Amino acid sequence: MGNDDQTWADPGALFQIEEPTAPSRRSGRTPGRGIGIDLGTTHSLVALAPRGEAPRELPDAEGRALLPSVVSYAGADVVVGWGAMGQRVEAPERVLSSVKRFMGRGAAEIDFEHPYRVVEPGEGGSGVMRFDVGEGRRVTPVEVSAEILRVLAARAEAELGEPVAGAVITVPAYFDDAQRQATKDAGRIAGLTVYRLLAEPTAAALAYGLDRGGQGLFAVYDLGGGTFDISILRLRDGVFQVLATGGDSALGGDDFDRALAAHLLAAAGVDAPDPRQREEARVEARRAKEALTDAERCVVTLGRSGLSEHVLTTEALEGILEPIARRTLGPCRLALKDAGVRAQELDGVVLVGGSTRVPLVRRLVESTFKQPPLADIDPDKVVAYGAAVQADILSGSEREGVTLLDVVPLSLGLETMGGIVEKIIPRNATIPIGARQVFTNYSEKQTGLVVHVVQGERELASDCRSLARFELKGLPRLPPSMARIEVTFQLDADALLTVTARELMTGVKQTVEVKPTHGLSEAEVDALVMDSLEHAQDDFDARNLAEARVELGRVVLAVRTAVQEVGDLPGLLPAPEREAIEAELRRADAAMGPEGPQEHRAINAVREQLERVSEGFARRRMERALRSGMSGKSLSEIESALADEADLEARRGSHDPEMTTP
Amino acid sequence: MAVASPSPSDHFARLGLPRTYAVDRDALEAAYLERARASHPDRFVGASSGEHRAAMERSAALNEGYRVLRDPVRRAEYLCALRGVDVDSSDPKTGAPAMDQAFLMEMIERREEIEQARGAGADALEQLRARVDDELDEALDEAVVQLEQERVAEAARALVRRRYLQRIVDEIDQHLEP
Numbered sequence: 146m147g148n149d150d151q152t153w154a155d156p157g158a159l160f161q162i163e164e165p166t167a168p169s170r171r172s173g174r175t176p177g178r179g180i181g182i183d184l185g186t187t188h189s190l191v192a193l194a195p196r197g198e199a200p201r202e203l204p205d206a207e208g209r210a211l212l213p214s215v216v217s218y219a220g221a222d223v224v225v226g227w228g229a230m231g232q233r234v235e236a237p238e239r240v241l242s243s244v245k246r247f248m249g250r251g252a253a254e255i256d257f258e259h260p261y262r263v264v265e266p267g268e269g270g271s272g273v274m275r276f277d278v279g280e281g282r283r284v285t286p287v288e289v290s291a292e293i294l295r296v297l298a299a300r301a302e303a304e305l306g307e308p309v310a311g312a313v314i315t316v317p318a319y320f321d322d323a324q325r326q327a328t329k330d331a332g333r334i335a336g337l338t339v340y341r342l343l344a345e346p347t348a349a350a351l352a353y354g355l356d357r358g359g360q361g362l363f364a365v366y367d368l369g370g371g372t373f374d375i376s377i378l379r380l381r382d383g384v385f386q387v388l389a390t391g392g393d394s395a396l397g398g399d400d401f402d403r404a405l406a407a408h409l410l411a412a413a414g415v416d417a418p419d420p421r422q423r424e425e426a427r428v429e430a431r432r433a434k435e436a437l438t439d440a441e442r443c444v445v446t447l448g449r450s451g452l453s454e455h456v457l458t459t460e461a462l463e464g465i466l467e468p469i470a471r472r473t474l475g476p477c478r479l480a481l482k483d484a485g486v487r488a489q490e491l492d493g494v495v496l497v498g499g500s501t502r503v504p505l506v507r508r509l510v511e512s513t514f515k516q517p518p519l520a521d522i523d524p525d526k527v528v529a530y531g532a533a534v535q536a537d538i539l540s541g542s543e544r545e546g547v548t549l550l551d552v553v554p555l556s557l558g559l560e561t562m563g564g565i566v567e568k569i570i571p572r573n574a575t576i577p578i579g580a581r582q583v584f585t586n587y588s589e590k591q592t593g594l595v596v597h598v599v600q601g602e603r604e605l606a607s608d609c610r611s612l613a614r615f616e617l618k619g620l621p622r623l624p625p626s627m628a629r630i631e632v633t634f635q636l637d638a639d640a641l642l643t644v645t646a647r648e649l650m651t652g653v654k655q656t657v658e659v660k661p662t663h664g665l666s667e668a669e670v671d672a673l674v675m676d677s678l679e680h681a682q683d684d685f686d687a688r689n690l691a692e693a694r695v696e697l698g699r700v701v702l703a704v705r706t707a708v709q710e711v712g713d714l715p716g717l718l719p720a721p722e723r724e725a726i727e728a729e730l731r732r733a734d735a736a737m738g739p740e741g742p743q744e745h746r747a748i749n750a751v752r753e754q755l756e757r758v759s760e761g762f763a764r765r766r767m768e769r770a771l772r773s774g775m776s777g778k779s780l781s782e783i784e785s786a787l788a789d790e791a792d793l794e795a796r797r798g799s800h801d802p803e804m805t806t807p
Numbered sequence: 808m809a810v811a812s813p814s815p816s817d818h819f820a821r822l823g824l825p826r827t828y829a830v831d832r833d834a835l836e837a838a839y840l841e842r843a844r845a846s847h848p849d850r851f852v853g854a855s856s857g858e859h860r861a862a863m864e865r866s867a868a869l870n871e872g873y874r875v876l877r878d879p880v881r882r883a884e885y886l887c888a889l890r891g892v893d894v895d896s897s898d899p900k901t902g903a904p905a906m907d908q909a910f911l912m913e914m915i916e917r918r919e920e921i922e923q924a925r926g927a928g929a930d931a932l933e934q935l936r937a938r939v940d941d942e943l944d945e946a947l948d949e950a951v952v953q954l955e956q957e958r959v960a961e962a963a964r965a966l967v968r969r970r971y972l973q974r975i976v977d978e979i980d981q982h983l984e985p
Contacts (some may be wrong), residue, residue, distance in 0.1 A: 311852075341852075384844055539849060549849065577864075577870065579871065636867075
């Protein structure tokens with residue numbers, strides 16, 4: 146078997162820490178510059194809650210906050226959102242929507258209807274599927290999602306007037322490792338530092354919980370376009386704890402539309418609709434569904450299928466939707482059971498997702514949870530609001546936050562003899578978490594062990610999601626059952642998995658980074674990140690300029706403060722040198738003003754000059770700090786003086802490469 | 808310069824609780840939530856990768872400790888393991904005690920009981936389940952008494968018995984909820 150995509154790395158590390166390799170070199174904790182993104186199946190949304198402010202969504206130039214999660218490859222340029230939707234009826238196979246349902250999936254796992262040409266992975270490539278969008282162009286679901294994220298990030302950047310430092314991106318709680326990894330990869334390709342992947346229900350509960358202050362048990366019922374999630378959460382002592390979560394990652398409002406579209410096409414007498422007829426039926430089905438939220442009846446016409454003035458009543462609609470809506474109730478009862486909570490004990494049931502506007506869904510939720518659901522925050526926006534609040538906390542803002550303890554939605558295990566799954570980490574375990582299991586050899590000739598990592602609740606590995614398969618090699622030759630191979634699973638706060646294996650007799654330890662079978666390889670992600678760098682030169686120029694200005698501002702402040710504090714001491718700063726420094730400080734002020742250069746290299750040159758001119762002064766301050774240590778200064782004063790100097794030195798050092806590269 | 812204190816070696820110490828079977832649920836919850844808040848990796852965004860890793864490992868150990876200690880059965884099994892008998896291991900010296908022939912025969916008969924109850928209908932299955940449920944509680948109570956008297960081998964035996972019974976209950980449940 147091939148081992149090409151496995152990585153043997155740092156044997157001492159239990160966790161693989163992913164350093165942000167995205168373009169933003171200095172991003173990280175920058176208070177107020179974190180954004181929350183709800184990357185939805187049908188719509189996406191970006192929200193901000195800078196420095197403790199209430200969350201607000203960011204609209205486009207026409208005032209529309211929701212961005213349809215639709216990407217068109219029909220023309221020369223990639224079009225995202227409303228513009229892409231307009232091209233869908235004419236070129237249905239080149240305009241991609243509901244791509245979230247394909248995230249982290251292999252071509253063979255796509256068991257629902259869609260109008261796209263899906264390409265199986267080729268020989269030697271990674272297992273990720275691609276859409277053939279015509280003219281030889283093939284794109285992965287990850288790249289399509291990155292296009293959506295890029296548009297939203299640009300919206301936030303325009304609003305902030307500064308680069309985005311990091312993002313919290315929401316995922317359905319029910320997403321498995323492969324789907325989460327795909328989402329994080331999309332964020333990286335879009336040039337974002339992903340602070341955290343946050344479960345959508347947790348985000349929604351955060352938006353509500355903070356409003357209501359304090360304590361409580363909540364259920365979050367999230368029926369989005371393509372996914373259904375149910376979570377039970379408890380807020381106590383500043384900790385939001387997910388007690389249980391469940392759902393169905395291939396069930397959503399799209400299924401309502403499809404069922405209704407099928408009903409309409411049947412009414413039109415069309416047995417084998419072409420892609421355009423199907424698309425028209427789906428658009429009309431959605432319109433009818435929305436109309437019937439308030440009205441008792443509506444009229445539907447399908448021009449391409451010859452259906453005119455078809456009358457649809459609420460009763461008929463609910464007859465079609467009810468079997469689908471009822472599929473959400475089993476997971477609800479299971480989640481209550483897993484959480485050990487009775488419906489009556491809940492303090493609130495939160496509705497998330499546009500599909501919860503359907504009156505039938507609200508009635509079913511009310512009867513299952515024995516109380517009317519809460520819907521005072523727009524169900525389309527509540528997830529992004531929660532993500533924005535969490536992003537603000539993670540950006541370093543002073544804000545009264547809660548700690549979010551998420552859980553792993555599906556059990557993780559290993560395939561053992563006979564294809565049986567040995568569960569290593571149970572579903573609903575709070576993350577991060579680690580667990581280990583010891584395996585042994587069955588013959589002396591065995592020097593390797595195939596490790597097949599699966600995720601799911603079923604007994605047989607073939608019924609679970611295959612996450613990764615790799616072989617541990619180089620085991621010592623030992624009599625049967627004497628080898629002790631300890632396999633450790635580690636899940637980080639994003640529920641992403643690392644596996645460590647160690648042969649206990651010899652102590653040989655190997656860390657294997659689990660790359661999902663149907664995911665992009667690290668190299669492919671890196672290539673796509675580089676690709677996006679080339680296409681986003683303008684963004685980077687703006688980012689570099691902003692960063693250069695911040696750096697210059699820091700140096701100016703440091704030098705100016707030093708001149709004011711110790712510049713008058715004898716011998717420390719001769720008058721001509723002081724004049725030169727002050728002239729450079731004035732130049733720096735001008736460079737940072739509105740008339741200054743709009744290009745980062747020019748700003749860096751000014752800073753370089755200021756640092757050069759003030760270098761002698763800095764050296765003398767350092768010497769003085771050392772001398773004063775010998776003449777009875779307190780240790781802390783010396784340390785603080787040295788630390789200041791070292792700080793300046795370090796900053797100067799870090800700029801050298803930029804100064805020497807034109 | 809702050810030196811990180813060595814992490815406590817067992818779940819009880821990690822959560823600041825005495826190493827006994829009896830655990831005050833409120834104290835466990837409060838201790839867990841306080842520590843979970845302090846050590847969650849979200850608090851270390853932007854910190855060095857070493858600090859971030861340390862937070863992740865601390866959180867993972869804490870979450871595992873909470874999972875074990877809040878569950879009466881896992882807690883008893885864990886106390887056994889701390890005292891030298893690990894019922895999860897098959898090691899002849901320190902692993903789960905071997906059960907005698909009579910016990911294994913009894914379990915085979917219990918399996919047959921399930922088949923009979925299935926034939927007799929859902930009510931019979933429910934009755935059987937209730938009976939085995941009581942036995943599960945008895946086995947755990949027995950293990951706790953033995954643990955309190957520091958008779959670890961006997962405690963482990965009761966816990967292994969409990970595991971066999973648990974499998975029977977799981978099997979009944981599968982038949983009850985198709």
